[in-house]
Amino acid sequence: xxxxxxxxxxxxxxxxxxxxxxxxxxxxxxxxxxxxxxxxxxxxxxxxxxxxxxxxxxxxxxxxxxxxxxxxxxxxxxxxxxxxxxxxxxxxxxxxxxxxxxxxxxxxxxxxxxxxxxxxxxxxxxxxxxxxxxxxxxxxxxxxxxxxxxxxxxxxxxxxxxxxxxxxxxxxxxxxxxxxxxxxxxxxxxxxxxxxxxxxxxxxxxxxxxxxxxxxxxxxxxxxxxxxxxxxxxxxxxxxxxxxxxxxxxxxxxxxxxxxxxxxxxxxxxxxxxxxxxxxxxxxxxxxxxxxxxxxxxxxxxxxxxxxxxxxxxxxxxxxxxxxxxxxxxxxxxxxxxxxxxxxxxxxxxxxxxxxxxxxxxxxxxxxxxxxxxxxxxxxxxxxxxxxxxxxxxxxxxxxxxxxxxxxxxxxxxxxxxxxxxxxxxxxxxxxxxxxxxxxxxxxxxxxxxxxxxxxxxxxxxxxxxxxxxxxxxxx
Amino acid sequence: xxxxxxxxxxxxxxxxxxxxxxxxxxxxxxxxxxxxxxxxxxxxxxxxxxxxxxxxxxxxxxxxxxxxxxxxxxxxxxxxxxxxxxxxxxxxxxxxxxxxxxxxxxxxxxxxxxxxxxxxxxxxxxxxxxxxxxxxxxxxxxxxxxxxxxxxxxxxxxxxxxxxxxxxxxxxxxxxxxxxxxxxxxxxxxxxxxxx
Numbered sequence: 001x002x003x004x005x006x007x008x009x010x011x012x013x014x015x016x017x018x019x020x021x022x023x024x025x026x027x028x029x030x031x032x033x034x035x036x037x038x039x040x041x042x043x044x045x046x047x048x049x050x051x052x053x054x055x056x057x058x059x060x061x062x063x064x065x066x067x068x069x070x071x072x073x074x075x076x077x078x079x080x081x082x083x084x085x086x087x088x089x090x091x092x093x094x095x096x097x098x099x100x101x102x103x104x105x106x107x108x109x110x111x112x113x114x115x116x117x118x119x120x121x122x123x124x125x126x127x128x129x130x131x132x133x134x135x136x137x138x139x140x141x142x143x144x145x146x147x148x149x150x151x152x153x154x155x156x157x158x159x160x161x162x163x164x165x166x167x168x169x170x171x172x173x174x175x176x177x178x179x180x181x182x183x184x185x186x187x188x189x190x191x192x193x194x195x196x197x198x199x200x201x202x203x204x205x206x207x208x209x210x211x212x213x214x215x216x217x218x219x220x221x222x223x224x225x226x227x228x229x230x231x232x233x234x235x236x237x238x239x240x241x242x243x244x245x246x247x248x249x250x251x252x253x254x255x256x257x258x259x260x261x262x263x264x265x266x267x268x269x270x271x272x273x274x275x276x277x278x279x280x281x282x283x284x285x286x287x288x289x290x291x292x293x294x295x296x297x298x299x300x301x302x303x304x305x306x307x308x309x310x311x312x313x314x315x316x317x318x319x320x321x322x323x324x325x326x327x328x329x330x331x332x333x334x335x336x337x338x339x340x341x342x343x344x345x346x347x348x349x350x351x352x353x354x355x356x357x358x359x360x361x362x363x364x365x366x367x368x369x370x371x372x373x374x375x376x377x378x379x380x381x382x383x384x385x386x387x388x389x390x391x392x393x394x395x396x397x398x399x400x401x402x403x404x405x406x407x408x409x410x411x412x413x414x415x416x417x418x419x420x421x422x423x424x425x426x427x428x429x430x431x432x433x434x435x436x437x438x439x440x441x442x443x444x445x446x447x448x449x450x451x452x453x454x455x456x457x458x459x460x461x462x463x464x465x466x467x468x469x470x471x472x473x474x475x476x
Numbered sequence: 477x478x479x480x481x482x483x484x485x486x487x488x489x490x491x492x493x494x495x496x497x498x499x500x501x502x503x504x505x506x507x508x509x510x511x512x513x514x515x516x517x518x519x520x521x522x523x524x525x526x527x528x529x530x531x532x533x534x535x536x537x538x539x540x541x542x543x544x545x546x547x548x549x550x551x552x553x554x555x556x557x558x559x560x561x562x563x564x565x566x567x568x569x570x571x572x573x574x575x576x577x578x579x580x581x582x583x584x585x586x587x588x589x590x591x592x593x594x595x596x597x598x599x600x601x602x603x604x605x606x607x608x609x610x611x612x613x614x615x616x617x618x619x620x621x622x623x624x625x626x627x628x629x630x631x632x633x634x635x636x637x638x639x640x641x642x643x644x645x646x647x648x649x650x651x652x653x654x655x656x657x658x659x660x661x662x663x664x665x666x667x668x669x670x671x672x
Contacts, residue, residue, distance in 0.1 A: 296639070420608055420610040423606070424607075425604070427604075468594055473597055475512070
């Protein structure tokens, strides 16, 4: 092999990172020991832990070596039992560079190498702490060097860059906090069960006693809660996506983000099958949307496919075309689904509030009936919008599918990348003359569907999307 | 499909498929037009009995649970609970038992498959119907399995896997020689080298 051999250990300061992990693991037993046995036991115990733990951390740092040579990556590790993990370079799918807070203080980064394992799964190798130069060298050795940028040429303009204002607005309009109250209530009730002596009940009663019952007080409290929630949402968005920058590196896209913990994620262009444009009911009036790539063989968990957390609609076409040269105009009109789809949205949305209304009236609970009536009206509006957002289109190269109301998603994807197609009909759908077409993309890219597609539409769409595949299956 | 069952056949007139093999009492649900034609091949008829045994096992299990629950409640002098269990569980079992018999036959009639030039086409289900097309180029592995019960009926199942967790498909209840030919053809078309 003529390739350069790249070899190294973690950065010496990685010992601190490893030690911190030990502290994290032993924190709960140590606290338990402290509370149950007091200082007389905990101090010697901590001393022993330090005497054993620190050399152990140093030893495990010493034994951990990585090596890129002969077309593969090798990781040697282990204190008691040694292990060597070998991964062929062609199996490496991507590299994820993170800077957690402690790492940033020390000037280090964490590198995670993602590799394809057998059966479409993926394995992950983690290098706990290396210097930035080491990370760059590793990336070059594993993925090849980025597009040669000539000497003295300025760095290209990023494809996308988040501004604080945009991120704050994006956080406020994300609507993800709508799910939070349920979670908080759940946590409080769980606590109430676990805490001794009716603590939560007493606190709730005390709060109820002081709770203002007049309209002004209620309005003030409501406004305060809403303000707090929105501020938290904006802060969360700023924290996670601070200075989100998407760069074009030729063969791949590089996205970096984060205020305290900074992450750098690379996305192979060859893996991109399309893009999802997501927005919410609140984002639509502002013309804001988030863009994620539909990519095969990339972990979606840690946002490895996020292209832009908040984007103005005007910048959308340029970004999509930069990512996928055949991308359609995201504002292009979509074909509406048949009216039967609307009735089905109504039936689904109204069934529950209607049942609640009937029960409330039967029980003579007029407050409940009024609430159910309000819920019914909201559900009807939502159902109408859910129907209006349904749509599909095919421009010869990219399939566009849209659904959702509160959270809307428009997917632009390459049907040639589909792993399989599925048409599903429930008895109700057959009665209404509609069906759902699902396009499975595979390798973690998930599935996208056209909900309640009309029969003629389905025939026309299948005939155009994959004529070679579907023409023999169409009737006549 | 030819033969005596043609009495149930109607002109193809319900979405995505023909009415072939659908009993009249279900046909009222089926309006509209055909989207994809019916695949050509049927499963081995023995799969009916396999599914029947499977379904009846489930019903029997539910019946035993209901009986045990009611008996235990009665022994423990919880008469109300015993009545509740039998009043809810009894009708459930009574409804499930004929459904188990009908479903096995309908599942067989409504399961069809076909290997076309470019893909595997599988249609299944009589209540919730699914028509799936897997392009040969996307098939990663084709294998056959047979559990003890399926083996007792002299049948095997063919599984087609793709890179997606949901994109694959299975064809249950084929005779071993039909399954072998199917696997061979699918593997050849998918360009998978013959394994063991």
